[in-house]
Amino acid sequence: MDLKESFGIIVKTIRRSKGLPQIAxxxxxxxxxxxxxxQKTPTLPKMAAIAKSLGIYPLTLLAAVYSNMGPETSDQLVARVISELESLK
Structure with a gap:
């Protein structure tokens, strides 16, 4: 599964779980x-706006997208992000 496909699946899944119509x-x-x-790839500002509309933080949306693509679980992704952020200090 590619990034665009995973992003779309996750947006749809979260949107439906919150009972939101696409226009929302x-x-x-x-x-x-x-x-x-x-079929579309959002820009960073649009991705952030979509996350806000879904009531989640943009990083949460991206973590869900990458977790959906595998092989890392969401817990593994979060641990990796924390480790990488620490190494940037």
Whole structure:
């Protein structure tokens, strides 16, 4: 599974779990539909806006996307991010 496909699956999953229509997540329903179907890739500002609309932090959205792609679990991803952030100090 590629990054675009995983991003779309996760956005759709979170959106549906919160009972939100596509229009509640983005600028327009058509764009979100294309995004959820892996046909579009959001810019960083749009990704942050989508995460905000879903009520989550952008890093949470990205962690869910990468966890969905495997092979790392969300716990492994979080540990890796913490370790890498510490090494940047």
């Amino acid at each position: 997540v983005g600028i327009n329903q058509g764009y979100i539909s294309e995004l959820e179907n892996g």
